Amino acid sequence: MIQPAFPKLLSSQIAFDIARTILEGFDKHYRLFRQASQDARGHFERGEWAVAQAAARERIGFYDRRVEECVHLLEDDYAPEDLTDEAWRESKLHYIGLLTRHKRPELAETFFNSVCCKMLHRRYFNNEFIFVRPVVSTEYIETDEMAPTYRVYYPQADGMRPTLTRIVTDFQFGAPFADLARDVARVEERLAPFFDEMAPNAQFQVLSSPFFRNKGAYIVGKAVNGDRELPFVVPVLHDSPGRLAVDAVLIDRQQVESVFSYTRAYFMVDMEVPSACVQFLRTLLPHKPRSEIYTVLGLQKQGKTAFYRDFLQHLKHSSDRFETAPGIRGLVMLVFTLPSFPYVFKVIKDFYPPPKDTTPAQVKEKYLLVKYHDRVGRMADTLEYSYVAFPRTRFAEALVAELKQHAPSQVEEEGDQLIIRHLYIERRMTPLNIWLSQAEGCGNEADLEHGIVEYGNAIRDLVAANIFPGDMLYKNFGVTRHRRVVFYDYDEIEYVTDCNFRAIPAARNEEDEMASEPWYPVARHDVFPEQFGQFLLGNPNIRRCFLRHHAELLTPGWWQQRKERILDGIVEDVFPYPQSIRFRHSPAPATVPSLPET
Numbered sequence: 001m002i003q004p005a006f007p008k009l010l011s012s013q014i015a016f017d018i019a020r021t022i023l024e025g026f027d028k029h030y031r032l033f034r035q036a037s038q039d040a041r042g043h044f045e046r047g048e049w050a051v052a053q054a055a056a057r058e059r060i061g062f063y064d065r066r067v068e069e070c071v072h073l074l075e076d077d078y079a080p081e082d083l084t085d086e087a088w089r090e091s092k093l094h095y096i097g098l099l100t101r102h103k104r105p106e107l108a109e110t111f112f113n114s115v116c117c118k119m120l121h122r123r124y125f126n127n128e129f130i131f132v133r134p135v136v137s138t139e140y141i142e143t144d145e146m147a148p149t150y151r152v153y154y155p156q157a158d159g160m161r162p163t164l165t166r167i168v169t170d171f172q173f174g175a176p177f178a179d180l181a182r183d184v185a186r187v188e189e190r191l192a193p194f195f196d197e198m199a200p201n202a203q204f205q206v207l208s209s210p211f212f213r214n215k216g217a218y219i220v221g222k223a224v225n226g227d228r229e230l231p232f233v234v235p236v237l238h239d240s241p242g243r244l245a246v247d248a249v250l251i252d253r254q255q256v257e258s259v260f261s262y263t264r265a266y267f268m269v270d271m272e273v274p275s276a277c278v279q280f281l282r283t284l285l286p287h288k289p290r291s292e293i294y295t296v297l298g299l300q301k302q303g304k305t306a307f308y309r310d311f312l313q314h315l316k317h318s319s320d321r322f323e324t325a326p327g328i329r330g331l332v333m334l335v336f337t338l339p340s341f342p343y344v345f346k347v348i349k350d351f352y353p354p355p356k357d358t359t360p361a362q363v364k365e366k367y368l369l370v371k372y373h374d375r376v377g378r379m380a381d382t383l384e385y386s387y388v389a390f391p392r393t394r395f396a397e398a399l400v401a402e403l404k405q406h407a408p409s410q411v412e413e414e415g416d417q418l419i420i421r422h423l424y425i426e427r428r429m430t431p432l433n434i435w436l437s438q439a440e441g442c443g444n445e446a447d448l449e450h451g452i453v454e455y456g457n458a459i460r461d462l463v464a465a466n467i468f469p470g471d472m473l474y475k476n477f478g479v480t481r482h483r484r485v486v487f488y489d490y491d492e493i494e495y496v497t498d499c500n501f502r503a504i505p506a507a508r509n510e511e512d513e514m515a516s517e518p519w520y521p522v523a524r525h526d527v528f529p530e531q532f533g534q535f536l537l538g539n540p541n542i543r544r545c546f547l548r549h550h551a552e553l554l555t556p557g558w559w560q561q562r563k564e565r566i567l568d569g570i571v572e573d574v575f576p577y578p579q580s581i582r583f584r585h586s587p588a589p590a591t592v593p594s595l596p597e598t
């Protein structure tokens with residue numbers, strides 16, 4: 001059925017020009033985005049870690065800047081009366097026409113939405129103007145360039161070792177391997193059991209671009225043998241300055257998934273056809289929503305769009321109600337969840353009781369800091385939304401009352417909708433305080449110890465990334481489904497390099513010793529690690545565990561030393577996989593016949 005508003009004739013030159021301007025804006029965006037992703041190769045090859053970090057951070061801001069630019073262009077070129085509903089409707093149809101042979105139509109549609117929503121007040125824009133659902137298909141889009149999205153290799157025809165060697169050498173890294181023959185033999189040893197009997201279709205499928213992040217380049221692909229598939233990730237690192245080495249082979253499903261986690265920085269990947277890359281990755285990560293795959297590739301706006309579409313569909317196909325998230329209520333954030341959906345929704349409250357000394361603008365700044373920072377597997381990524389309309393009937397009354405009491409400026413009711421002006425969405429985890437008390441309640445010492453070991457490791461990783469969590473109470477950390485401990489309360493974080501880690505001065509007399517408040521002056525960024533135990537180690541079981549694994553975190557010397565390393569420009573290693581699987585921790589295979597020069 002043709003909708004009444006559907007224009008029968010496309011007659012407006014303005015509509016066509018708007019569509020073309022928006023598409024040019026998007027194409028410019030993707031050109032710059034891709035250039036930044038391509039530059040990551042050189043940073044990796046030359047070991048320019050600080051430059052690589054800065055470039056990854058800068059790329060995150062590209063999208064918003066291009067949208068702003070495009071909006072200004074349109075506002076400069078057209079009077080508001082030119083931009084009629086009819087013009088927007090026609091623009092969308094012209095845009096669809098312009099996208100028919102485009103390599104990245106889904107991203108371009110999202111860009112159109114961003115520009116359109118920025119130009120029209122939310123009360124006036126209409127779902128007919130934007131791409132509520134994807135319109136142009138991303139199925140079977142092929143690359144035009146030399147490199148296909150993924151390459152295929154046949155070990156049966158070419159031999160296992162030459163095939164594995166070629167997989168690595170095809171990446172043409174501009175730095176030599178310290179000992180490629182040794183590395184290939186190690187990879188072969190890990191993958192050989194999968195090919196115990198080779199089926200006629202035995203093959204490797206490997207994405208053509210390496211995935212760059214921090215100090216690593218990751219080779220991503222899968223082995224296929226008969227009807228079995230084995231996803232793998234092969235990290236390549238600098239073994240010694242200027243020399244590369246394969247560091248491990250990840251084939252365990254959980255380990256592979258963890259590399260693509262929402263708690264890590266986005267990858268830099270050179271993609272001509274991102275949807276083809278996403279499609280491929282989905283076969284490796286069947287439990288990961290498409291939205292998270294787009295996001296981890298640095299296409300976070302597409303991730304946000306895909307997430308919102310999934311969310312709306314989930315709402316349609318569920319009937320449970322939003323309720324306050326389990327755990328200790330936050331002083332700054334009001335957190336709610338939908339039990340059937342694995343995310344939490346966080347709204348900044350309007351007022352905070354002491355000792356909180358912050359403002360909504362400062363809280364937003366801290367969340368933004370985390371978005372742009374390397375999250376090193378220890379901070380959850382958040383999606384930020386404005387004006388989200390929820391069906392009012394799906395809210396528990398107690399939650400509506402709580403929202404109105406603590407965040408009245410954020411809530412609007414419009415007909416049967418409850419609109420929240422600003423919120424963050426992030427993955428739901430089990431708050432660590434709940435995890436620890438459950439473990440203790442059932443006498444599960446292994447879980448208790450796991451929680452505490454992971455907690456200390458999370459703090460160590462955050463500190464290595466120059467993040468001081470501020471409030472280190474267990475309630476501010478969550479346990480993921482892979483049992484990793486992750487930090488999620490950002491309103492008090494500071495850079496480690498801004499903090500002053502101090503020892504508690506010796507008391508001058510008895511009165512000092514008895515004083516309930518510190519008798520010595522404390523400046524804003526002073527931190528006293530010796531005091532952490534008072535807040536964290538009241539429980540004797542936890543105390544025992546903590547002291548066994550992480551006692552040094554209670555000493556100012558440890559913190560000062562970490563801070564000095566950062567100030568010296570040392571970029572610490574971040575491994576998104578266990579140390580135990582690194583090749584350097586396992587002996588080289590017994591015999592390593594030398595390989596022909598490649």
Ligand SMILES: Nc1ncnc2c1ncn2[C@@H]1O[C@H](COP(=O)(O)OP(=O)(O)OP(=O)(O)O)[C@@H](O)[C@H]1O
Nearest residue numbers: 326327328330331332333335427428429431475489
């Ligand atoms: N990602 C999450 N998964 C599960 N529960 C969460 C998540 N984020 C927050 N919560 C729950 O909401 C509570 C408050 O969240 P959060 O710590 O972010 O708020 P806050 O106001 O910043 O806290 P504080 O008062 O410590 O500053 C947490 O203690 C936890 O119970």
